[in-house]
Amino acid sequence: MGLPAWRIRNARPGSDSTRRTETAEGSSESGVRGAMQxxxxxxxxxxxxxxxFRTSAHLNPTTTVLNYLRGLAGHKGVKEGCAEGDCGACTLVLGELGAAGRISYRSVDSCLxxxxxxxxxxxxxxxxLRGKSDQLHPVQQAMVETNGSQCGYCTPGFIMSLFSLYKNSNKPSREAIDDCLTGNLCRCTGYKPIIExxxxxxxxxxxxxxxxxxxxxxxxxxxxSQESVRIETERQRYLRPASLAEALSIKHQRSGAIVICGATDIALRVTKGHELLGEIIDLSDLPELKTISESASSxxxxxxxxxxxxxxxxEGVFPALHAMLAVFGSQQIRNLATLGGNLGTASPIGDTLPVLIAYGAKVVLESLNGLREIPIDQFIVGYRKTMxxxxxxIxxxxxxxxxPAAIVKSYKxxxxxxxDISTVSG
Structure with missing residues (x-):
C-alpha cells in the first residue's frame, strides 16, 4: 500500500480580521487574525x-513524537510499550522557554x-544526555553504578524521568523519587537500585x-515564530491558533473540529483506536488558557x-482536589493533562469530577457569541456528553x-x- 501524497497549504495573512482565505475544499474561513505558517x-x-509536511510524506499531524523518533536515525532509545501512557518506556523531556527566559524541563509520554x-x-x-564530551550524564552513571538496568527495554524511559527529576529537584526526598518513577514500569530489575x-x-x-x-x-x-500554524494533508487539517480570539474565530467556523489541550485522552483514539482525526484545533500553548488567578472568594x-x-x-486552598490530582496518572501525564480536557471529554473515568462538584465549581465557556458559566454538576449531561x-x-x-466551617474530602x-483509573471515586 503506497504512502498518501501529503500536501500543506499556507494561509495567507489578511489585511484585517475579516480577510477571507480559501481552504483546500473551496470553502472560506473568516475572522482569523494574523499570519499562519x-x-x-x-x-x-x-x-x-x-x-x-510537503516534503515529509510519511508524517501527518497526528504522528506521535514516539513514532517520529523511531523513524529517525540515531534515536532508537525511546521505546513503545503500551501506546497509552502507562508504562513510561517512551518517556522524553521537553524544554520550554519561560517568561524569565529560563528553560524549564518536564517529562512526558511521547506516545501521547x-x-x-x-x-x-x-x-x-x-x-x-551524554553531550559533546561523550561522558555519561550523572543519572546514567548512577544507573550503571547501582546496576539499575537488566533487560534494558524500560531503561531509557527511567533515565529520562530521572533526568527530569535531576533538573527540577536537588536532594529529593524518597517520596519525591517514588512520585517521579510512578509513570515508569520495570518488570525485571525491581525499583530498589533505580531509587538508589x-x-x-x-x-x-x-x-x-x-x-x-x-x-x-x-x-x-x-x-x-509564534505565528499560527496550519497544516493540511489530503485527509487531515491541524490548526494551532496563536491567541484565544483566533481560536474562538476558528471554532466558530469549524464547530466540528476536535479540540485538544494536552491530548492525553484524545491521543488514545489514534494510538489505540487507530482513528483518523480529520480536523484538530490545538490549544495546548495558548497563554490565555494557562492563567491561574486568585481572588478573596475563588x-x-x-x-x-x-x-x-x-x-x-x-494545595493549601483545595486540599481534597490536590489529593486527587496527586494520584492522577503519573508525572508524565500530569505534565500534559489539563482540567479543561478532563472536563471536556466527559469521560466516565474523569477523577476530578466528583471533587469539583463537591467544591461547587463552575465551567466557563466562551464563543464569539459571549461567555457562559455553568455549574459542574449541570455541565455533564451523559456519557461523553456536556452542555x-x-x-x-472551555x-x-x-x-x-x-x-471556615466547610470540609471537603476526596477518595479514590x-x-x-x-x-490507575478509579473503580470508585468521590
Missing part, C-alpha cells in the same frame, strides 16, 4: 529542526504527544551540560493549565473557596494507588 520548528540534538505539539520547544532524548540511582545522582542542583548550553538553546527557541484555573502547574497553586455548544471552548474553571478506590 505551515511548518513546525523545535530544537533536537541541540539544533533547530523544521518539519515541512502529536508531532506539531513540539513547535517552539526543545526535545531531549536519552541520546542527548535517583538519590545518588540528584545532588548537584541540576547542573550539567544542558545548564552550560541553556543560553544558546534559549536563543534558538526565541527564533521560532480561584480561577485556566483550562489549559496542566495538573502539574495547578497542584502547587491549590458545551459546538462553537464554544476557557477556565472557577472554584469558590470554602467557608483503584486496583493500585498510582497510575
Amino acid at each position: 505551515s511548518t513546525v520548528s523545535f530544537v533536537l540534538d541541540g539544533e533547530l529542526q523544521t518539519i515541512d 504527544v502529536f508531532l506539531p505539539m513540539l513547535h517552539g520547544k526543545q526535545l531531549i532524548t536519552v541520546e542527548n 540511582a535517583a538519590a545518588k545522582s540528584c545532588v548537584d542542583g541540576g547542573i550539567d551540560h544542558f545548564t552550560a548550553d541553556e543560553h544558546r538553546i534559549s536563543k534558538l527557541l526565541k527564533t521560532i 480561584i480561577s484555573i485556566g483550562a489549559g493549565a496542566s495538573f502539574s502547574e495547578i497542584m502547587p497553586r491549590i 458545551r455548544k459546538e462553537d464554544e471552548i 476557557t477556565s474553571v472557577i472554584i469558590p473557596k470554602l467557608t 478506590v483503584s486496583k493500585r494507588k498510582d497510575l
